[in-house]
Amino acid sequence: MAKEIRRIGILTSGGDAPGMNAAVRAVVRSAITYGMQCIGIRRGWSGLINSDFKLMTGSEVSHILSRGGTILYTARSEEFMTVEGREKAVNTCKLLGIDAVVAIGGDGTFRGALEISRMGVQVVGIPATIDNDIGCSNYTIGFDTACNTCIQSIDKLRDTMQSHERCSVVEVMGRDAGFLALYVGISVGATAVLVPEVELDFERDVVRPIQNARLTGNTHFMIVLAEGAGKGFFLADRLKKELGLDARVTVLGHIQRGGAPSARDRETASRMGYAAVKALSEGRSNVIIGTREGGLVETPIEEALAMKKTLQMERYEVLEALKNRLPRDSVV
Numbered sequence: 001m002a003k004e005i006r007r008i009g010i011l012t013s014g015g016d017a018p019g020m021n022a023a024v025r026a027v028v029r030s031a032i033t034y035g036m037q038c039i040g041i042r043r044g045w046s047g048l049i050n051s052d053f054k055l056m057t058g059s060e061v062s063h064i065l066s067r068g069g070t071i072l073y074t075a076r077s078e079e080f081m082t083v084e085g086r087e088k089a090v091n092t093c094k095l096l097g098i099d100a101v102v103a104i105g106g107d108g109t110f111r112g113a114l115e116i117s118r119m120g121v122q123v124v125g126i127p128a129t130i131d132n133d134i135g136c137s138n139y140t141i142g143f144d145t146a147c148n149t150c151i152q153s154i155d156k157l158r159d160t161m162q163s164h165e166r167c168s169v170v171e172v173m174g175r176d177a178g179f180l181a182l183y184v185g186i187s188v189g190a191t192a193v194l195v196p197e198v199e200l201d202f203e204r205d206v207v208r209p210i211q212n213a214r215l216t217g218n219t220h221f222m223i224v225l226a227e228g229a230g231k232g233f234f235l236a237d238r239l240k241k242e243l244g245l246d247a248r249v250t251v252l253g254h255i256q257r258g259g260a261p262s263a264r265d266r267e268t269a270s271r272m273g274y275a276a277v278k279a280l281s282e283g284r285s286n287v288i289i290g291t292r293e294g295g296l297v298e299t300p301i302e303e304a305l306a307m308k309k310t311l312q313m314e315r316y317e318v319l320e321a322l323k324n325r326l327p328r329d330s331v332v
């Protein structure tokens with residue numbers, strides 16, 4: 001029989017994502033609804049080690065639903081990787097009377113959550129990362145806003161690339177995953193999308209799409225590159241040398257992680273935050289909340305960490321099919 005939860009600790013950890021605040025708000029307000037108290041842990045797992053906390057009242061989270069970033073701050077903690085660090089964190093939970101921790105973040109956050117769950121702290125995870133690379137959830141908070149940020153920037157870039165008949169190489173985030181790049185690439189009608197999941201073949205992945213685009217009358221080109229697939233400046237150099245293109249690089253960088261969360265991110269974060277508290281109130285913990293087929297599911301953390309989300313390669317077919325303006329026989 002799981003211990004009754006009276007006090008929840010809430011933290012955000014790892015890279016931030018738009019909608020984290022909406023999730024924090026949802027957890028705090030849902031806790032109040034279920035008669036629990038909420039302690040905000042600042043700076044992720046390191047806040048738990050250093051007793052860096054504040055009591056979260058319902059009004060503390062007023063007007064944060066629309067704000068990017070995280071009011072709790074976030075960090076990646078080296079100390080939490082050590083047994084001593086985790087022991088300190090568990091001790092803080094005991095001292096503060098924290099019965100369960102809701103951890104909002106990505107893969108690294110959940111690995112931390114698994115470790116302290118093994119040390120007796122009840123945990124529930126909420127997936128928030130612009131990479132959308134959490135296996136147990138179709139969707140992660142922040143992805144939609146980041147996609148929209150990329151799309152808005154690339155639309156602007158396209159205007160000037162078209163005027164100057166240039167080739168744009170846009171580097172988007174995604175150290176290990178190409179979900180963001182592929183989604184954005186389809187949404188902007190990119191000439192090519194390069195992702196970490198597919199080893200780059202310059203001739204096949206870059207030269208041929210550009211040649212085909214030229215044949216269909218294009219005089220400007222848009223290459224979307226996930227950061228884990230290679231370096232934009234290196235690619236642009238090659239495009240200049242080998243194809244004589246006037247290639248320009250734009251690294252969208254951390255701009256992708258900021259900004260007011262989209263409707264999808266606010267709504268998903270609100271539902272996930274509520275689901276996390278509801279699970280705890282009903283005696284379930286050591287799970288990660290995720291989306292599947294429109295609804296929310298709970299997956300045990302260990303199982304969730306073993307799940308791998310693979311890039312939907314069939315989306316490349318869509319990308320390719322929508323480039324065609326001329327009959328098939330006229331392209332190489």
Ligand code: F6P
Nearest residue numbers: 015016129130131173174175176
């Ligand atoms: O949140 C994950 C991510 O967006 C990766 O795609 C990227 O490589 C990383 O964050 C960069 O984060 P930081 O600069 O904060 O280390």
